[in-house]
Amino acid sequence: MARVFRVGLIQLMVSTNKNDNLHRIHKFVREAAQQGAKLISLPECFNSPYGTKFFKAYSETVPGTTTQVLSDIAKENKVYLVGGSIPEVADGKLFNTCTVFDPEGSMIAKYRKMHLFDIDVPGKITFRESDVLSPGNEFATFDTPYCKVGLGICYDVRFPELAQAYCKRGCQLVIYPGAFNTTTGPVHWELLQRSRALDNQIYVATCSPARDKTADYITWGHSTVVDPWGRVMSTCDEKEQIVYADIDLNYLDEVRSQIPVTAQKRYDIYDGVFKSSNN
Ligand SMILES: O=C(O)CCC(=O)C(=O)O
Incomplete structure (x- = not known):
């Protein structure tokens, strides 16, 4: 089993034109594959603008048109493709959904965002995904010949x-x-990624859309990969580009043997608190 492999994060400039977005990811995935990336991720909402007023109009079933394109692109380029997310319609509800394809083009994972983005920072930003989206209730992981991968969204x-x-x-x-x-x-984007990586001694990768200053929702960009020591391996600014990083499972093993917190956790003590609804 290969212990080192390259990931590529496509920080796409997402437009309001779905076909154009689908066309452009094709070009970027091909470029990333040519640069040796074996696992490639697209951003959250890569085929629609990010915003509650857009989700219904851009929503699709899974499988559907967009997932067929993802499957074809994964197969053509022989890569694992994490399809960022799209607004999914199912049973009369909308979800923020990530699908993953293997190098044969088969869908091997589907994840619906579990924690909806509802915040209110007065004078700055108020956002309520729950006005239109329903939360997913299931974990999603997938296996590759390199390592096992978990999925979250934003x-x-x-x-x-x-x-x-x-x-x-x-x-x-x-991957988020x-x-x-x-x-x-x-303040929060990189800190959260480094925290999750360090807490668990895992690699964390995030893939954002590029910043469109004319959009209703202005994204931060800065797609990033963090290593199990909590160090930023690779990142970027807000412009459209591909971020690469070489994930090394030997290094992950080294970090875990040096500071064995993952083996030292006291689930025997914490579990009672987390199972109880009281503090
Ligand atoms: O947590 C945040 O600050 C941003 C989250 C977000 O944009 C999202 O969930 O789509």
């Missing part, structure tokens, strides 16, 4: 328990397609 990175659950299930990498903003992004 706001999910604020919840340590999700990454911890993936770590406990054997994931060595957690995400679209932070210029209010929370500057």
Whole structure:
């Protein structure tokens, strides 16, 4: 089993034109594959603008048109493709959904955002995904020949328990397609990724849309990969580009043997508190 492999994060400039977005990811995935990336991620909401007023109009079923394109692109380029997220319609509800395809083009995972982005920072940003979206209720992981991968979407990175659950299930990498903003992004985006990576001694990768200053929601950008020591391996600014990093599972093992917190956890003590609804 290969112990070192390259990931590529496509920080796409998402437009209001779905076909154009789908066309452009094709070009970027091909470029990333040519640069040796074996696992490639797209951003949250890569085929629609990010905003509650857009989700219904851009929503699709899974499987559907967009997932067929993802499958074809994964197969053509022989890569694992994490399809960022799209607004999914199912049973009369809308979800923020990530699908993953293997190098044969088969869908091997589907994750619906579990923690919806509802915040109110007076004078800065108020956002309520729950006005239109329903939350998912299931973890999603997938296996590759390199490592096991867990999935979260954007706001999910604020919840340590999700990454911890993936770590406990054997994931060595957690990928969060995400679209932070210029209010929370500057202080929280990198700090949260480094925290999740360090807490669990895993690799963490985030993939954002590029910043469109004319959009209703201005994204932070800065797609990033953090290593199990909590160090930023690779990052970027807000412009459209691809971020690469070489994930090394030997290094992950080294960090875990040097500071064995993952083996030292006292679930025998914490579990009672987390199971109880009281503090
Ligand atoms: O948590 C944040 O500050 C941003 C989250 C977000 O943009 C999202 O969940 O889409």
